[in-house]
Amino acid sequence: MAKKGARDLALDVLNRVEEHKSYSNLELRNVLDRSDISSVDAGLVTELVYGTIQRKLTLDFVLSQFVGGKKVQTWVRNLLLLSLYQIRYLDRIPERAAVHEAVEIAKRRGHQGIASMVNGVLRNALRQPDVWDRVPKGDKAKQIAVTHSHPEWLVRQWVKLYGEEETKAICEANNRAPHTSVRVNTLKISKAELAAKLQEEGMDAKPSALSDQGILLMNGGHAAGTRWFKEGYCTLQDESSMLVASAVAPEPGMRVLDACAAPGGKTTHLAEVMGNRGEIIANDVHPHKRELITSTAKRLGISIIEPVVGDALDLPDKGLGTFDRILLDAPCTGFGVIRRKPDLKWNKSPEDVRSIAQLQYQLLVSLSAMVAPGGTLVYSTCTIEPMENQDMVRRFVDKHPEFVLDATLRDDLPEAVRDKADESGAFVQILPHHFDSDGFFIARLRRIG
């Protein structure tokens, strides 16, 4: 059988995601692992898969103008969406090449009739470029949803919360590729030294405005393949996530609990800030993730982290004592990281927001019992849903008078971020377009001493 090309493989991934209702990153890895495609073509497969999923609603809208209510087999539909994606969003692929490849795939997988239909739809799309602009005017939320390919219920919710312009900016940011950023391991090297070393290797390394330990790699590059990564001089991490260590602000020698710690990005950051002195219990519910924490700590030369496996709801019963600092980096809907995981926006429902918020609240209550008097509880998520963020923390503080909102959080944040803190000074909500970083929420509470 002829070797499959990038578009054929991308189509396999899209079909499998739909058939198995699975995540695209897992299916992508499955398909790429079994192929002997070059790394450049693997990059194209990845771009085609994520791009088609990301722009799904817009592509569906355009396709519906040509196929209307006609029944189209799933693989043919995916082939058409994949090809429309190339035509609209990938400048480097000539339109004719996208159409030609689609027709050849349709012939191979189906028959001449399907190939003619695919050819007809795509040529019509090329002849009528205004199909992309025929989004019905009037209902602004619907217009934003279709134009920027986000679920309508989510856009309606954001419009209510943030207004139309900000919602549009959020959706646009969610459709942009994320920057690569690394966190310097200050146990081994300074930020300036590492930035200089990376520049010597041709990377366009710039200091992050969001974190004293952050470096942005403007021309991308495979940071995890560098010797600097392998030898533990840095960790791949988004800039917004780096803010959490500033909020926890642990000191050398302290006892710290990271209740939902895997894969260990923030735990290891806390250990670096503590100068690898003190004690960090790093808990996660999934046994298979323990190894991720252990291996990252080893790579970075960190020895103060003790990985623990278990439900964070049960931690108070384990006789662990109290902690100076507790971090609850909670499981969440992840609506702040849609640009990295485009499936998220299609797979989650309003019901998911409610049920995850319930779990988050229980976690907060449970862990609060382990904060030492005068100690700090930091709550963070990578979502932008108030029900999981501000509303939840306010509800908790209202019912737990032994905790107060810690207004000094704002002062501990880097200057660039301070005006994103709310009027209480204890919350910060980063939206994806603020700094082109992940959407992220952080709150700091203090137990009355």
Ligand SMILES: C[S@@+](CC[C@H](N)C(=O)[O-])C[C@H]1O[C@@H](n2cnc3c(N)ncnc32)[C@H](O)[C@@H]1O
């Ligand atoms: C947002 S991620 C944590 C990311 C991590 N803090 C980091 O920076 O690398 C949330 C984690 O919570 C874990 N988790 C989910 N439910 C949990 C529970 N009930 N108890 C403990 N961990 C849980 C998940 O396995 C996941 O690894």
